[in-house]
Amino acid sequence: MSLHAFLISALKEFFKKRGYQLILPEELKVPSEFLNQIDVAVRDANNLIFVKVFSGPPSRTSFTNTAMKASSLRAYADKIYLAAPKELRIMIDGNVLLENGIGLLLVDRSGKVEEALPPRPTTRRAPIISVNEVATRLVSEVRDEVLSVIDERLSEIVRMRDAITALQSRVSELERRLARLEREIERVTREAPRLVSRGITIEERVAPISEEVAEGLEELPSYLRDNPWVEILSRRGREEK
Amino acid sequence: MGLIDAYRRKYAFGEDYGTSDYKFGPITLGERPEIIENRGYMPDTSSIMYRIVGGEVKRVVVGPEIPLYLEAREDLTERMIYPMRNGVVDKDDKKAWDVIYEITKYGLTRFKPRDPNFKGFYVTAALSVIAPKYMYEKIFDIHERIDEETKLVKAVTIIPQPLAVAIAHKKPTCVVLESGHGNTQICPISRYPIRRAIITLNRGGGDANVITAEILKDCGYGDLVHEEKLVRMVKERIGLVPRNLDEAIKRARNEPERFRAAFKIPGTKIVIDLGENSWMRFLIGEYAFNPSHEVFESFFKRGMPRPKDVKIGDRIISGMMDMADAIIEAVQRCPVELQPYLYRDILLSGGNFAWKVPPGMEDVAVNAAEKIRLMLEEKGIENVNVILTKDPQYSVWRGCIVYSVAVPDDYEWNWDRMEGWMKFR
Ligand SMILES: Nc1ncnc2c1ncn2[C@@H]1O[C@H](COP(=O)(O)OP(=O)(O)OP(=O)(O)O)[C@@H](O)[C@H]1O
Ligand SMILES: [Mg+2]
Numbered sequence: 001m002s003l004h005a006f007l008i009s010a011l012k013e014f015f016k017k018r019g020y021q022l023i024l025p026e027e028l029k030v031p032s033e034f035l036n037q038i039d040v041a042v043r044d045a046n047n048l049i050f051v052k053v054f055s056g057p058p059s060r061t062s063f064t065n066t067a068m069k070a071s072s073l074r075a076y077a078d079k080i081y082l083a084a085p086k087e088l089r090i091m092i093d094g095n096v097l098l099e100n101g102i103g104l105l106l107v108d109r110s111g112k113v114e115e116a117l118p119p120r121p122t123t124r125r126a127p128i129i130s131v132n133e134v135a136t137r138l139v140s141e142v143r144d145e146v147l148s149v150i151d152e153r154l155s156e157i158v159r160m161r162d163a164i165t166a167l168q169s170r171v172s173e174l175e176r177r178l179a180r181l182e183r184e185i186e187r188v189t190r191e192a193p194r195l196v197s198r199g200i201t202i203e204e205r206v207a208p209i210s211e212e213v214a215e216g217l218e219e220l221p222s223y224l225r226d227n228p229w230v231e232i233l234s235r236r237g238r239e240e241k
Numbered sequence: 242m243g244l245i246d247a248y249r250r251k252y253a254f255g256e257d258y259g260t261s262d263y264k265f266g267p268i269t270l271g272e273r274p275e276i277i278e279n280r281g282y283m284p285d286t287s288s289i290m291y292r293i294v295g296g297e298v299k300r301v302v303v304g305p306e307i308p309l310y311l312e313a314r315e316d317l318t319e320r321m322i323y324p325m326r327n328g329v330v331d332k333d334d335k336k337a338w339d340v341i342y343e344i345t346k347y348g349l350t351r352f353k354p355r356d357p358n359f360k361g362f363y364v365t366a367a368l369s370v371i372a373p374k375y376m377y378e379k380i381f382d383i384h385e386r387i388d389e390e391t392k393l394v395k396a397v398t399i400i401p402q403p404l405a406v407a408i409a410h411k412k413p414t415c416v417v418l419e420s421g422h423g424n425t426q427i428c429p430i431s432r433y434p435i436r437r438a439i440i441t442l443n444r445g446g447g448d449a450n451v452i453t454a455e456i457l458k459d460c461g462y463g464d465l466v467h468e469e470k471l472v473r474m475v476k477e478r479i480g481l482v483p484r485n486l487d488e489a490i491k492r493a494r495n496e497p498e499r500f501r502a503a504f505k506i507p508g509t510k511i512v513i514d515l516g517e518n519s520w521m522r523f524l525i526g527e528y529a530f531n532p533s534h535e536v537f538e539s540f541f542k543r544g545m546p547r548p549k550d551v552k553i554g555d556r557i558i559s560g561m562m563d564m565a566d567a568i569i570e571a572v573q574r575c576p577v578e579l580q581p582y583l584y585r586d587i588l589l590s591g592g593n594f595a596w597k598v599p600p601g602m603e604d605v606a607v608n609a610a611e612k613i614r615l616m617l618e619e620k621g622i623e624n625v626n627v628i629l630t631k632d633p634q635y636s637v638w639r640g641c642i643v644y645s646v647a648v649p650d651d652y653e654w655n656w657d658r659m660e661g662w663m664k665f666r
Contacts, residue, residue: 002308172386172389173382176382176385176386176665177382179665180381180385187653220245220250221268221271221272221639221642222272223272223409223410223411223639223640223642223643224245224642224643224646226411227408227411227643228411228413229407229408229411229413229643229647230245230643230646230647232413232432232647233408233643233644233647233648234647234648234649235649236648236649236652236660236661237648237649237651237652237653237655237660237661238649238652
């Protein structure tokens with residue numbers, strides 16, 4: 001189980017034990033782009049509580065980013081928690097949480113959850129409750145529609161981008177193939193006269209194995225030291241099979 | 242010993258494409274390569290985040306970064322790509338080739354030197370002996386592409402893994418057994434791999450995992466067997482290779498405490514204890530060497546898949562063939578006068594030969610070399626020198642380094658002989 005999944009299951013356990021009611025993300029009236037941000041959602045009487053999990057990478061910046069994302073959920077819930085593994089405590093910037101009214105839950109290795117900082121209730125409910133239900137629904141329907149159009153367009157762009165990348169890589173593969181063929185042809189043309197003459201004259205090539213002697217032979221890795229293959233391989237291409 | 246080019250003394254590079262692990266790195270690493278799992282994770286490109294950041298986010302993530310991208314999602318297994326099956330990548334499996342490109346690039350860029358005189362690595366890549374020609378072409382393409390992007394590849398060549406093992410062990414004439422996760426290659430070598438004599442068995446560490454999973458199910462741990470990693474760990478911790486299977490089972494049944502297989506999985510609360518079934522730990526090791534022993538019949542009857550046969554040319558080699566028969570078969574395909582020299586040195590390499598013998602069990606359990614020696618002896622082949630390579634998982638990479646250092650720079654790649662340097666600039 002990944003750390004993330006472990007944290008989520010510990011949190012669900014924690015809320016269940018306290019008699020909170022777990023809510024599936026699909027049941028929430030939250031714009032889809034915010035849904036990904038919600039790791040656990042529960043209801044306590046009339047209060048809607050969202051939890052965002054911070055599981056790394058372990059850096060202050062990444063923590064602050066996560067906290068900002070959590071804070072963006074304020075418009076939709078009554079309370080927001082950030083949950084993190086206890087080990088990452090030192091990465092946590094308490095001021096960020098306080099300023100944004102975000103609560104903190106720490107989860108230890110055994111899955112025990114403690115409330116290290118209570119959240120400040122948000123005020124989101126007031127306006128929404130006072131607005132006529134129908135109007136709210138209309139707004140959200142229109143928004144969903146707009147989003148779905150954008151979504152479609154984006155998919156199209158992504159598809160086109162993928163197609164272009166595929167074409168590009170196909171073209172450069174062909175270019176490489178061609179270049180290789182040209183080199184091969186060049187090599188064959190270059191070697192042809194020599195290959196022909198080989199039948200008559202046996203050309204002894206005593207080219208040195210290499211240009212330079214390595215300094216510090218004693219530092220060679222064990223498998224290179226006194227290895228007969230070095231000699232054998234250094235004659236490759238210089239002998240007739 | 243010959244002279245070693247100072248440039249390549251620094252910039253020889255080895256790459257061992259194994260089914261489960263990719264081992265890579267420059268000569269300057271010394272004795273051990275770096276290892277990452279041969280797999281890639283494809284993040285969800287349809288997520289809003291991905292779309293907003295667009296091309297910046299990686300399409301394929303490899304190496305130690307993978308855990309950072311993992312999400313608790315159902316489609317995890319679809320997004321995690323293991324590109325190889327038994328050492329082979331399918332020709333048209335685009336995703337798999339993308340992963341191979343990424344791990345290769347990851348490996349090379351990781352060791353990018355700052356030296357202004359650096360003109361690129363001399364790279365020797367090792368593939369399974371059964372790798373088809375298209376794999377050679379693709380691996381060259383990948384290096385060419387990486388060189389275009391990074392200028393890290395001065396020259397590249399590809400050799401079969403068993404040849405690399407023979408080179409790493411300084412044996413110009415020998416038989417190499419390379420047994421990794423996916424398969425076992427048996428390759429007689431006399432300065433060159435003797436290609437017509439090569440035998441591959443479609444059997445490796447993965448099959449030992451299969452029987453380990455069956456045994457776990459029998460012992461009431463059926464819920465654990467879906468985690469391949471865990472099964473592999475159990476196998477490596479409790480599996481034993483018996484000197485003689487029937488004898489070992491008898492002893493283990495008589496002295497259950499002494500052979501008890503129990504251990505706690507690190508980092509969890511799970512304790513695995515085979516209890517009175519602990520004798521079964523010998524089945525795991527035996528299966529790797531001889532799945533045709535009659536005790537395994539009952540497993541096959543219950544639906545455990547048999548190791549598959551392989552077709553090499555027009556010959557079919559049974560996945561069930563025991564390792565000694567496979568060695569004999571391979572040697573017999575070599576010239577008669579060479580055969581005694583081949584038996585003289587039999588090299589065992591690859592993780593599937595890394596079986597341990599716990600202290601105090603030497604009377605019943607043996608290591609892989611002793612097992613092969615005993616099996617050959619039983620078939621009348623004596624005086625063989627079976628050598629268990631010291632670090633079986635690293636041998637191939639070491640051989641690659643030697644190859645990179647030694648083959649003359651002006652020897653260009655030759656498709657007929659399948660050797661020489663491929664250069665792109
Ligand atoms: N101590 C051990 N005992 C038994 N098996 C082991 C041990 N250590 C590693 N293995 C097994 O060796 C296999 C991995 O070996 P190796 O790294 O040589 O394979 P690979 O190169 O990734 O794959 P291949 O060579 O088949 O393409 C795994 O199945 C692993 O479980
Ligand atoms: Mg291998």
